[in-house]
Amino acid sequence: MSLDVVTEPDLHNELVLDKEAAAALFLEARTANNWATGEIADETLQAVYALTRMGPTAMNIQPLRIAWVRSPEARERLAVHMNDGNRAKTLTAPMVAVLSYTTEWHELLPTTAPHMSKMVPSFESNPDVRKLMAVNNAHLQAGYFIMAARAAGLAAGPMTGFDAAGVDNEFNADSPSTSFMVVNLGRPSDVVDRARLPRLEFDAANVTL
Template identity: 50%
Template sequence: MTLALDAAAQDLLFREARTANTFTDEPVTDEQVQAIYDLVKFGPTAMNAQPLRVVLVRTPEARERLVNLMSDGNKEKTASAPLVAILAVDNEFHEELPTQFPHFPGAKDMLSDRAGREPMAAMNAALQAGYFIIGVRAAGLAAGPMAGYDAAGIDKEFFGDGEHTVLAVVNIGKPGENAWFPRGPRLAYDEVVTTV
């Protein structure tokens, strides 16, 4: 055995896990979301930065505001999912970091400039978004991450401070009827991995 995870865990997190397009009406609780976050917050990022911010869309009013900003193909999925999370990048994430970086020379200078900070924020938040989706799967739920939306509209409607940038909208819940599209192909090892 070359992996530490058993086959059932591998299936749960990767092989059998799919992007859900329909969901049951079983609610997703705050306790489930907290358990997901409390697990995935330990995922590695550069300088231990944590620029991901998550907005849980629970009220009917907020759901309607979000649905109106989704592309046509995503409106119904977003309207009917038990829970929708807006994943965003906090471009001012450095304010939450310690003031001293003994292991990261030059960090203070890099982080003081927003133009230098934004690429780091985007990369680390994308890593955290991936961990979040795996965490949703680890909780026995399905995630439906989407990028079809009016990004400027979501930034204005749900943040409005100019400091946050939407990264993805994720529908969360138990998969419903006909939840899966056919699985798309994946590149083979030899098409991706080279050795130098």
């Protein structure tokens, strides 16, 4: 296995993005454990959300909910629920986002999908379907979120190594939201702390029928 998409001669001929954008979003962007110093402005967070929300979800349900954890006090409350290997970087990242899904997305259907409003009672009585759709579509939105952060010039460090029940107790009490991912964010650092792991070749992960 190799990872030579960066130098793949024909790749850039197939893209509508310029090389710089393809590098920033996909080819050179790395999952981050270190960041340059400097605060992340509220305007940057709003830009990340403005891009994230445009990614498609089933029926446009948009179940992702984001808690931006900026203050040292809130950061400490989050860090105690992170796995040991994730705690230090969650304390030191310039910004941290707790991503949750809401199972009550159906209540907003009159706004998000007015043509589906008549379905609200049937979703109300079907919590299992609501949860499945919430989990699947919030994870899709988490992918958009990571790419949106990169598009806004940030490096993201997504993590699922944390005690979700503990985080929900701290940040989602009395809400229908459940945490599923924590993402550290900051301006990219020059520190490369590990080599890129291999990606699967086309033939290992694709079939053309």
